[in-house]
Amino acid sequence: MNMLASSAALLETESAFDVLSRAQKRAAAGHPIINLGIGQPDFQTSAYIVEAAIKALRDGQHGYTAATGTAELRAGVSAYYDRFFGLAVDSDSVLVVPGGKVTMAFAMMLLGEAGREILYPDPGFPIYRSMAGYSGARPAPYALHEDKGFSFSADEILERVNDNTRLIILNSPGNPTGGSNLEAEVEALARGLEAFPNCAVLSDEIYSRLYFDGASHLSLLRFEALRDRLIVLDGWSKTYAMTGWRLGWGIWPASMIGAATKLAINIHSCVNAPAQAAALAALEGLQDDVETMRLAFQARRDLIHARLNALPGVTAARPKGAFYAFPNISGLGLSAQQVQDQWLEDLNVAAIAGTSFGAAGEGYVRLSFANSTENIEAALDRIEGWVRRL
Ligand SMILES: Cc1ncc(COP(=O)(O)O)c(C=O)c1O
CATH class of the missing domain: 3.90.1150.10 (Aspartate Aminotransferase, domain 1)
Structure with a gap:
């Protein structure tokens, strides 16, 4: 049965x-x-982050918070982008979720359906394909090239984009390759996507603080022209050694944050309150x-x-x-x-x-x-x- x-x-x-x-x-x-x-x-996890959670518990932060995350934490994420990446992010565009994966799932649930396509990197994080397929959309892989440091080729992605493509997933630095997307390819893709205004981008930036040899992160948020259809996935798991705390955030365009918040209300109501206090301490503390x-x-x-x-x-x-x-x-x-x-x-x-x-x-x-x-x-x-x- x-x-x-x-x-x-x-x-x-x-x-x-x-x-x-x-x-x-x-x-x-x-x-x-x-x-x-x-x-x-x-x-x-650093002791000062753990202490912040313990203090929040002792101080009685035991109830529901706003579904989006507390106002303080959303403002903290906005300040974090300014501090580490020199980027302006409106705190109203931040949705705090229980783990980076949740932003991924929400993006695909909100954008995928039968008749649509979601492009994802192969090799890539296996949940991209899984959730894309689960949404009803057709998961369509694009290649990463070892000889380009495991970057994508913008031309190859753009050749695959059609009127049914509703989401392109990017990930840099990348799991499983440890590679990163080449700046020239990202720029070419951002330019090419101007011709496809109905195609959103999910940029998985969960390893954004883990670069080597002096390299720095190229967030898709730098591309103003994409901002109205860009979802950025990041969080605390890898940067602050907090995988078990189940905390992440998404930066959502104004046209999608309402629907994403409704999904949050339907599925998890809000993120664990003392964990949010710890998350704020992590962002604001000594790094x-x-x-x-x-x-x-x-x-x-x-x-x-x-x-x-x-x-x-x-x-x-x-x-x-x-x-x-x-x-x-x-x-x-x-x-x-x-x-x-x-x-x-x-x-x-x-x-x-x-x-x-x-x-x-x-x-x-x-x-x-x-x-x-x-x-x-x-x-x-x-x-x-x-x-x-x-
Ligand atoms: C590329 C990538 N995205 C997202 C995640 C999920 O992160 P989280 O544990 O915060 O859900 C991972 C975890 O391994 C990952 O490698």
Whole structure:
């Protein structure tokens, strides 16, 4: 008996969670697992942020807040854009939600339906395709190019845009590639989209503060001409090591924020009140821990990049941001899934097959370097021994 609506069959999943549970089972059975599969900082939330949540609880912030997020927090997000990116963002355009993923889901629920198309990056965060399909729209992949640092090509995207395309999803720095979109391509896309005023853009900027080598983030908010159809996804999860707090924000155009707020009221009413107090403290406080974390990721990036490129049959682009390496393993003569399974079963190293991020991920594996240098060294020692035995 299947009582579910037929749309339920359209939902896909994130295999990172599947690999995580397999790795946890092996660890519980005594295997020396090193987890380079999971995409979250291996740091604790800063003490001043935790204290702000505890204080809010003690002060009695136990009730519902405005569905959009508290006025203070929305103003805090607006001030954050000014402080870190020199960008003017109206606090009325901010919708605080329980996790970055919620902005993603809302964008697709509000813009997707049968007969429409949603363009998404392949390889890309698997939920893009899943939620696009669930909305009823046709998910249409566009390519990222390893030789362009895993940027998209504006011409390729624009060739695919038609009158039915209602949303284009962009993500930079990118999961799973660690690449970032080239400024010239972003500019060309923004220009080209002027001819398609009904096509919105969802810019997933969840790794906006995690760039290396002095590079800085190019927010789509810089493109004034796009602002009336641009949704920006960002949040606290990666920047402030707060994945478990479930907090994110969206910047919405004036024409959509009302509908997005209605979805919030229908689905979650508002975000956890003490967590919002902590979120404000995070944005306003000293950013020393953000920088410490970024520098740690950069050092690990150097390590993993060098170790991967020393492996025969493997080449790895240098990650520019986020905390993922996406080596090309096509020279090993095994599929991405085989590599993932053998590393997990034979080496006790958890990593994710590139195909978990789309068909174009064949020939690649994603390794998260949100793990200690000791663990990265030990995992790469095991992988090196395995490659030499192949
Ligand atoms: C590209 C990308 N977008 C969004 C998210 C979701 O973030 P959150 O945990 O805040 O929902 C992730 C998390 O892994 C991600 O990698």
